[in-house]
Amino acid sequence: xxxxxxxxxxxGPGGMMSAYAAAKNGHHVVLLEKNVRLGKKMLITGKGRCNxxxxxxxxxxxxxxxxxxxxxxxxxxDFSSEDTMAWFTDGGVPLKVERGQRVFPVxxxxxxxxxxxxxxxAKVGVEVxxxxxxxxxxxxxxxxxxxxxxxxxxxxxxxxxxTGGVSYPRTGSTGDGYKLAQNVGHTIKxxxxxxxxxxxxxxxxxxxxxxxxxxxxxxIKSNGKVLGKDFGEMVFTDVGxxxxxxxxxxxxxxxxxxxxxxxxxxxxxxxxxxxxxxxxDLRLQRDYxxxxxxxxxxxxxxxxxxxxxxxxxxxxxxxxxxxxNQINKQDRKVILKLLRALPFTVVKCRPIEEAxxxxxxxxxxxxxxxxxxxxxxxxxxxxxxxxxxxxxTGGFNIQAAxxxxxxSGLGAANYLTEMDE
Ligand code: FAD
Numbered sequence: 001x002x003x004x005x006x007x008x009x010x011x012g013p014g015g016m017m018s019a020y021a022a023a024k025n026g027h028h029v030v031l032l033e034k035n036v037r038l039g040k041k042m043l044i045t046g047k048g049r050c051n052x053x054x055x056x057x058x059x060x061x062x063x064x065x066x067x068x069x070x071x072x073x074x075x076x077x078d079f080s081s082e083d084t085m086a087w088f089t090d091g092g093v094p095l096k097v098e099r100g101q102r103v104f105p106v107x108x109x110x111x112x113x114x115x116x117x118x119x120x121x122a123k124v125g126v127e128v129x130x131x132x133x134x135x136x137x138x139x140x141x142x143x144x145x146x147x148x149x150x151x152x153x154x155x156x157x158x159x160x161x162x163t164g165g166v167s168y169p170r171t172g173s174t175g176d177g178y179k180l181a182q183n184v185g186h187t188i189k190x191x192x193x194x195x196x197x198x199x200x201x202x203x204x205x206x207x208x209x210x211x212x213x214x215x216x217x218x219x220i221k222s223n224g225k226v227l228g229k230d231f232g233e234m235v236f237t238d239v240g241x242x243x244x245x246x247x248x249x250x251x252x253x254x255x256x257x258x259x260x261x262x263x264x265x266x267x268x269x270x271x272x273x274x275x276x277x278x279x280x281d282l283r284l285q286r287d288y289x290x291x292x293x294x295x296x297x298x299x300x301x302x303x304x305x306x307x308x309x310x311x312x313x314x315x316x317x318x319x320x321x322x323x324x325n326q327i328n329k330q331d332r333k334v335i336l337k338l339l340r341a342l343p344f345t346v347v348k349c350r351p352i353e354e355a356x357x358x359x360x361x362x363x364x365x366x367x368x369x370x371x372x373x374x375x376x377x378x379x380x381x382x383x384x385x386x387x388x389x390x391x392x393t394g395g396f397n398i399q400a401a402x403x404x405x406x407x408s409g410l411g412a413a414n415y416l417t418e419m420d421e
Contacts, residue, residue, distance in 0.1 A: 003028075004027055004028065004157040004158075004416045004419075004420075005027070005028045005029070005030060005155065005156045005157055005158075006019075006022045006027050006028070006029045006030070006156060006157065006158045006159070006160065006409075006412045006413070006416070007029075007030050007031075007032060007134075007146070007147050007154060007156040007158075007159045007160070008022070008029060008030070008031045008032070008159075008160040008162055008383075008409075009032050009134040009147065009159065009160065009161050009162060009163055009176075009177070009180070010032070010033065010161070010162035010163040010164060010177070010383075010384070010386075011031055011032075011033030011035070011037075011038035011039060011128070011130070012038075012039060012041055012042060012162060012164050012173070012384060012385075012401060013039065013042055013117070013384065013398050013401040013402050013405065014162040014164070014383035014384020014385065014386075014401035014402070014404055014405040014408075015031060015033075015160065015162030015163075015383060015384065015405065016031070016038060016039065016117045016118075016121060016405065017079075017117075017383070017401070017402045017405030017406050017409065018160045018162055018381070018383045018404075018405040018406070018408045018409040018412070019031040019121060019126045019160075019409065020117070020120055020121055020124055020126065020405075020406075020409065021405065021406045021407075021408075021409025021410050021413065022158075022160075022409035022410070022412050022413045023121070023124035023125055023126045023409075024124045024409075025409070025410065025413035025414075025417075026413070027412075027413050027416060028125075028127070029124075029125075029126045029127065030126075030127045030129060030154065030156070031121065031126050031127070031128045031129065032129050032132045032133075032134050032147065032149055032154075033128065033129070033130045033131075033132065033172070034130075034131065034132065034133040034134075034172050034176075035130065035131070035171075035172045036130055036131055037114075037130065038114065038117070038118055038121075038128065038130070039113075039114035039117060039118075040171045040172050041164065041168060041171035041172070041173060042110060042113065042114050042398070043110050043111060043114055044110070044168070044171065045110055045398065046102075046104060046110060046395075048108075048109070048110050049104050049105070049108045049109070049110055050104065050105060050109075050110030050113045050114075050398070051102045051103065051104055051393075051394065051395040051398070052084060052088065052095070052103055052104065052105070052113055052395060052398055052399075053081040053084040053085065053103045053395045053396075053398060053399040053402070054081055054100075054101050054102060054103060054394045054395040054396055054399060055081055055082075055085070055097045055101040055102075055103055056081060056101055057080075058073065058076045058077050058080055061076045061080070061081065061396060061399060061400075062076060064391045064392050064394065064396040065389055065390065065391040065396060065400055066194075066251060066390065066391060066392060067194065067251075067359050067360075067388060067389050067390035067391070068364050068387075068388055068389045069389075069391070071364045071367075071369050071389065072369070072389060072400055072403065072404070073369075074369050074370055074407070075369065075372070075400075075403040075404050075406070075407045076399070076400075076403050078403065078406060078407055078410075079402060079403045079406035079407065080403075081103070081395075081399055083406075084103075084399060084402055085103060087120075088105070088113065088116055091116040091117075091119065091120055092116060092119075093105050093106075093107075093112050093113060093116045094106040094107075100394055101394070101395075102394050102395050103395055129149075132149050132150060133149060133150055133176070134147050134148070134149045134163075134176065134180065135148050135149060135150070135151075135176075135180075136148040136180065136183065137159055137161070137180050137181075137183065137184050137377075137380065138153060139184050139377055139380075142376075142377060142378055143377065143378045143379050144156070144158065144159040144184075144374075144377050144378065144379040144380040145157075145379070146159075147159055157379065157416055157419070158379040158380070158381065158412040158415055158416055159379065159380050159381070160372075160380075160381040160382070160383055160408050160409070160412055161177045161180055161181060161362075161380070161381070161382050161383070161386055162177070162382070162383040162384045162386060162401075162405065162408070163175075163176045163177030163180070163384075163386050164177070164358075164384060164385045164386060165191065165357065165358025165361065165385040165386065166178075166191060166352055166353075166358050167193065167196075167352055167353060167354070167355040167356065167357060167358050168353065168354075168355075169353055173358075173385070175191070175358075177361075177362070177382075177386035178191070178361065178362070178386070181362050181382070181386070184374075184376070184377050184380065185376045185377065186362050186363065186366055186374065186376060187362075187363045187366065188360070188361060188362060188363065188388075189360040189361060189362075189363050189388040190258070190360050191352065191358050191359065191360035191361060192254045192255060192258045192352065192358075192359050192360055193250070193254045193349055193350070193351070193352040193354070193355030193357075193358065193359070194250065194251040194254060194355060194356070194357040194358065194359040194390045195247040195248070195250060195251070195355055195356035195357045195390075195392070195393060196247065196250045196254060196349045196350050196351075196352070196354060196355035196356070197237055197240055197241065197242035197246065197247070197250070197349070197350045197354065198240045198241050198242070198246055198250055198253060198267070198346050198348075198349055198350070199239050199240040199346070199347055199348045199349065199350060200239070200240045200241065200267070200344045200345055200346055200347065201264065201344075201345040201346075201347050202344055202345065204311045204314065204315075205236055205237075205238075205239065205240060205241070205344065206238050206239070207307070207310065207311055208236035208307060208308060208311060209236055209237060209238045210235070210236065210307075211235065211236045211305055211307045211308060212233060212234065212235040212236075212243060213233065213234050213235075213269070213271070213305075214233050215231070215232075215233075215273060215274070216231070216232070216233070216234050216245060216269050216270065216271065216273070217229065217230070217231045217269070217270035217273035218230055218231075218234065218245050218246065218249055218267060218268070218269055218270075219267070219268050219270070219341075220249055220252055220253060220265055220266070220267050220346070221265065221266040221267075221268075222256060222263065222265055222266070227252045227256065227265070228249045228252040230245050230248055230249055231245065231273060232244050232245035232248070233245060234246045234269075240346070240350075241267075241344075244393050247356065247392075247393055248392045248393065250349055250355075251359060251390070253265055253346055253349055254349045254355075254359070255359075257348055257349060261348075264345045264346060264347050265345070265346040266343065266344075266345060266346075267343075267344045267345070267346050268341035268342060268343055268344070269341070269342040269344070270339075270340050270341060270342075271303075271304065271339050271340070271342060272303070272339050272340065277336060277340065280336055280339060280340070281332060281336055284332050284335060284336065285332070287299055287302050287303075287324070288324035288325065288327050289324070290324075291324050292323060292324045292325035293323055293324065293325070294323065294324050295320060295321045295322060295323055295324075296313070296318055296319065296320050296321070296322045296323075296324075296327060296331075297309055297310075297313050297320035297321075299324055299327075300312060300313070303339065312338060312342075315338055315342070315343075316331075316334050316335060316338055317334075318331050318334065318335070356393070356397075357385065357390045357391070357397055358385060358390070359388070359390040360388055361385065361386050361387050361388040361389070362382055362386055362387050362388060363388055364387060364388050364389070367382055367387065368411075370407075370411075371407065371408070371410075371411030371414070371415070372387075372404055372407045372408035372411050373408075373411050373412075373415065378415075379412075379415060381408040381411050381412050381415075382404070382408060383401065383404045383405040383407075383408040383409075384400070384401035384404055384405060385397070385400075385401060387404060389404075
């Protein structure tokens with residue numbers, strides 16, 4: 001007979017793994033989820049394929065978590081990406097590793113990952129209460145003793161908050177955990193969007209909408225000072241840019257705009273990052289010598305995607321009909337400069353509701369990294385994105401939710417065992 005109860009609030013990857021780990025250790029676990037189904041956000045991850053982890057060693061997982069990675073070292077060591085892969089494979093979901101060590105289900109169906117978690121929860125006897133919204137943590141003499149949900153009090157011996165962040169609120173992640181934690185004395189680090197598309201001033205970006213660049217080097221500057229530089233894939237949107245390299249750099253932009261909302265940032269795209277300036281100049285000269293009668297805009301087809309040519313011609317202010325043998329050194333200088341630093345002005349990030357991740361959250365200084373337990377309230381634990389942690393794209397954020405989920409479930413289970421002794 002299980003006499004002690006652990007309530008886990010939030011049925012995302014963090015809460016589900018927390019509930020699993022706690023129940024596996026012999027406790028009665030009640031998982032509260034405000035939606036009808038568990039894992040609503042998880043279903044839309046990885047464009048519906050769920051990039052569930054990254055096949056990387058612990059130190060790389062830590063590095064990829066740009067927001068408080070070191071805090072996660074122990075959690076990643078306890079439940080690593082190898083453990084994640086074994087857990088899902090043993091649970092009946094074969095996985096595959098793609099470019100950048102990103103791990104997906106072989107089926108490419110995120111529902112298989114969520115389904116596996118639901119099955120494992122049922123196996124260890126977790127009681128799922130869906131369509132139940134937690135509104136308050138009940139604390140007596142500094143100890144968490146229950147949760148008020150939809151006006152009803154549910155008694156508990158330990159509580160885990162795993163309510164996620166505030167991005168994509170229609171998935172249920174509406175920032176409730178911040179209020180729950182704040183009401184019992186925790187401080188919340190200001191939240192801002194991470195992994196979010198950028199908005200630029202230049203209207204010609206709309207002409208590039210849908211164009212993706214596989215090997216772009218992006219630099220972000222503020223008043224001439226480089227704030228960030230990265231290389232990878234990007235895509236133009238109707239009002240700006242998105243795609244992995246932009247999302248990674250967006251954290252720097254979001255932080256900048258949270259402090260200086262009216263100070264635009266300079267963004268440049270190096271379209272030929274594999275070539276030095278000299279190599280690129282030689283390449284241009286060779287093209288123009290080889291095709292002296294071809295006009296400038298036709299010659300650009302050797303270098304650029306078709307969709308970009310009108311924009312490039314306009315920016316260079318070189319006559320599109322100018323022939324190869326008429327393009328002089330000064331023209332080449334302009335072309336070179338644009339190829340190596342196509343300029344844009346970032347005016348803002350898309351809103352936090354459109355961010356993949358919420359940066360900020362429950363202050364990590366108030367959480368014991370060994371147990372994910374609150375340093376302020378006995379019997380209170382945290383898991384997942386509600387904590388002030390965030391990482392780059394590639395499966396790291398779900399891994400962080402699973403690792404902190406696992407640790408918090410064990411932490412809560414051990415706390416109850418110690419109470420018994
Ligand atoms: P969530 O998944 O947000 O779950 C929190 C749960 O708590 C929700 O189900 C919510 O309904 C519930 N809840 C909230 N408040 C209450 C309350 N008061 N009472 C009861 N229940 C409550 N990460 C990756 O690693 N790989 C990817 O491929 C990837 N793709 C993404 C794509 C998109 C479009 C988005 C938005 C995010 C993506 N992420 C990805 C990020 C990843 O989804 C999150 O990091 C992860 O889901 C966080 O898990 P969590 O358990 O902390 O929170």
